[in-house]
Amino acid sequence: xxxxxxxxxxxxxxxxxxxxxxxxxxxxxxxxxxxxxxxxxxxxxxxxxxxxxxxxxxxxxxxxxxxxxxxxxxxxxxxxxxxxxxxxxxxxxxxxxxxxxxxxxxxxxxxxxxxxxxxxxxxxxxxxxxxxxxxxxxxxxxxxxxxxxxxxxxxxxxxxxxxxxxxxxxxxxxxxxxxxxxxxxxxxxxxxxxxxxxxxxxxxxxxxxxxxxxxxxxxxxxxxxxxxxxxxxxxxxxxxxxxxxxxxxxxxxxxxxxxxxxxxxxxxxxxxxxxxxxx
Numbered sequence: 196x197x198x199x200x201x202x203x204x205x206x207x208x209x210x211x212x213x214x215x216x217x218x219x220x221x222x223x224x225x226x227x228x229x230x231x232x233x234x235x236x237x238x239x240x241x242x243x244x245x246x247x248x249x250x251x252x253x254x255x256x257x258x259x260x261x262x263x264x265x266x267x268x269x270x271x272x273x274x275x276x277x278x279x280x281x282x283x284x285x286x287x288x289x290x291x292x293x294x295x296x297x298x299x300x301x302x303x304x305x306x307x308x309x310x311x312x313x314x315x316x317x318x319x320x321x322x323x324x325x326x327x328x329x330x331x332x333x334x335x336x337x338x339x340x341x342x343x344x345x346x347x348x349x350x351x352x353x354x355x356x357x358x359x360x361x362x363x364x365x366x367x368x369x370x371x372x373x374x375x376x377x378x379x380x381x382x383x384x385x386x387x388x389x390x391x392x393x394x395x396x397x398x399x400x401x402x403x404x405x406x407x408x409x410x411x412x413x414x415x416x417x418x419x420x421x422x423x424x425x426x427x428x429x430x431x432x433x434x435x436x437x438x439x440x441x442x443x444x445x446x447x448x449x450x451x452x453x454x455x456x457x458x459x460x461x462x463x464x465x466x467x468x469x470x471x472x473x474x
Contacts, residue, residue, distance in 0.1 A: 209383030220392035227393050231379055232316040236281040237309035243285040247311075252302075254311075257328050260321075262304055263311035264329065267291055270298040274472070275335035275360070277326060278303070279342025279367070280317065283310030286341070286458075293465040297473070302333045306344070319408075320401055322347040330358040337472050339364040342432065342457065346410050349440070353413035363421040364468050366459050367429055370436030372408040410436065414444040421447040422471040424464060431457035 208230055216223035239247065252264040265284050274294055276287045284303040291301050307314035307321055314321075326347055330338075338360045340348035345368030351357050369375055380390055397405050414421075421444055425437035434451060441449040448471070455461050 213386045216388045224392035224396035232318040234281045261313040264304040267301040269300040273300045273335040274337045276303040277340040277344035279344045337362045341366040349410045349413040353416040365423045369432040370410045372405045411439040411443045414440045424450045426452045426455040429457045
């Protein structure tokens with residue numbers, strides 16, 4: 196029953212939003228955005244605590260959010276890790292172990308609505324706000340972002356005023372918001388009326404068109420050397436996105452893996468990242 200409900204839930208939600216749009220497109224857009232940006236998973240379980248709790252940093256209050264950072268102390272070189280959707284800092288465990296072997300100091304944090312951090316929603320502008328505060332506090336030499344964390348890194352670093360690390364690593368990042376929303380429309384079977392209202396919602400709230408919000412567009416404005424890695428068999432975000440990012444990025448290297456899917460958990464990938472950072 197539970198599996199059947201979860202399978203039909205997107206259709207139920209989509210029908211509700213489509214009906215609401217007939218009465219109030221603005222209300223439908225707001226509801227569609229909330230569904231789009233609300234993670235269902237990503238909280239920390241008991242099996243994660245042994246690795247995470249000894250490395251807790253004092254929480255940061257960023258507007259109404261309580262954000263939880265972590266620190267693994269090492270040498271002078273500092274690396275900041277930025278995780279993806281429905282994840283948290285524990286996803287970096289093997290990477291952290293590898294980086295510790297190289298005597299890096301490692302900083303990580305749980306995104307809004309993930310891990311030990313508070314909040315209900317996650318989307319790039321709010322993730323960027325938190326990332327900016329983390330960068331200001333820790334000022335890392337290097338930064339690694341995965342999935343939406345990678346997209347947020349690119350968005351953040353395309354801004355002139357943000358702190359600039361010496362090198363970036365971007366793993367399995369999506370490219371165009373427009374494509375993400377097209378997939379979202381298909382999953383919930385949302386009407387064009389809803390999607391048009393959602394476009395207006397983005398423009399009014401965030402002051403950008405969804406067609407303009409793109410990792411490859413952000414990459415054009417970044418000069419920091421970057422390593423971009425994506426898996427050919429990624430079923431979450433297609434590798435074509437990272438290829439587009441690489442094509443517009445002035446100073447980037449691109450590695451395409453096979454058989455690792457979206458997570459990119461792999462000792463060879465970890466070694467390639469370390470090699471890039473040490474150059």
